[in-house]
Amino acid sequence: MSDRLKIAVLISGSGSNLQAIIDAIQKDNIPCDIQLVVSNQALAYGLKRAEYANLKTKIIDHTSFPDRLTFDQAIGDAIDRAGAELVVLAGFMRIFSHWFVNRYRNKLINIHPSLLPKFKGLDTHVRTLSEGETHHGASVHLVTPELDTGPNILQGRITVHSNDTPESLQNRVHQIEHRIYPTVIQWLATHRLVINETSMVLDHQPLTTNGKVIDYEDI
Numbered sequence: 001m002s003d004r005l006k007i008a009v010l011i012s013g014s015g016s017n018l019q020a021i022i023d024a025i026q027k028d029n030i031p032c033d034i035q036l037v038v039s040n041q042a043l044a045y046g047l048k049r050a051e052y053a054n055l056k057t058k059i060i061d062h063t064s065f066p067d068r069l070t071f072d073q074a075i076g077d078a079i080d081r082a083g084a085e086l087v088v089l090a091g092f093m094r095i096f097s098h099w100f101v102n103r104y105r106n107k108l109i110n111i112h113p114s115l116l117p118k119f120k121g122l123d124t125h126v127r128t129l130s131e132g133e134t135h136h137g138a139s140v141h142l143v144t145p146e147l148d149t150g151p152n153i154l155q156g157r158i159t160v161h162s163n164d165t166p167e168s169l170q171n172r173v174h175q176i177e178h179r180i181y182p183t184v185i186q187w188l189a190t191h192r193l194v195i196n197e198t199s200m201v202l203d204h205q206p207l208t209t210n211g212k213v214i215d216y217e218d219i
């Protein structure tokens with residue numbers, strides 16, 4: 001039996017996080033295989049990135065399903081057929097049913113462009129600036145039924161500069177995302193991070209719900 005971690009990556013758009021994961025698996029020799037890339041958008045550029053990397057792709061268009069549950073079931077069936085053990089949401093712009101989240105309990109991770117629990121939802125860069133925050137960043141977290149509320153695994157934090165705009169923040173946060181998402185996948189694939197029913201343990205130390213925080217001075 002292979003001891004490589006099998007993952008499915010779900011996208012809706014550009015897929016720059018998918019690209020960062022593809023690149024890191026190769027460059028850092030992470031024992032992980034992307035079994036399937038699923039998009040709900042046929043024109044998502046991330047599908048092209050997946051094809052360039054010779055990955056299996058599947059388009060599951062949410063508009064062709066009568067309701068959220070049947071869409072989620074189709075996604076779940078594709079993930080299971082691909083044999084994925086971990087589901088990685090990378091800019092997947094659909095909210096899942098509780099049924100789906102429970103089916104992949106402790107096996108479903110997401111990346112969000114803010115220091116959760118601050119700024120759940122959309123427009124995180126604009127809101128960070130308008131609230132006068134001194135710090136901003138991105139969070140990789142476990143997905144629970146409520147949107148953007150699962151416990152954090154890893155946060156990458158940057159200082160907000162006085163001349164930052166929503167665009168510059170978006171760009172800087174994207175750079176953080178491209179570092180922290182592959183890092184978490186590496187931790188899981190090498191069993192440095194173990195997620196179970198009651199806790200997440202990194203290097204034999206339980207994580208708090210804030211997760212581990214890394215400050216990036218160079219971004």
Ligand code: GRF
Nearest residue numbers: 014015016017091111112113
């Ligand atoms: C990222 O900002 C991520 O945090 C959010 O959606 C965006 C996806 O970007 N969930 P990309 O498609 O990976 O470039």
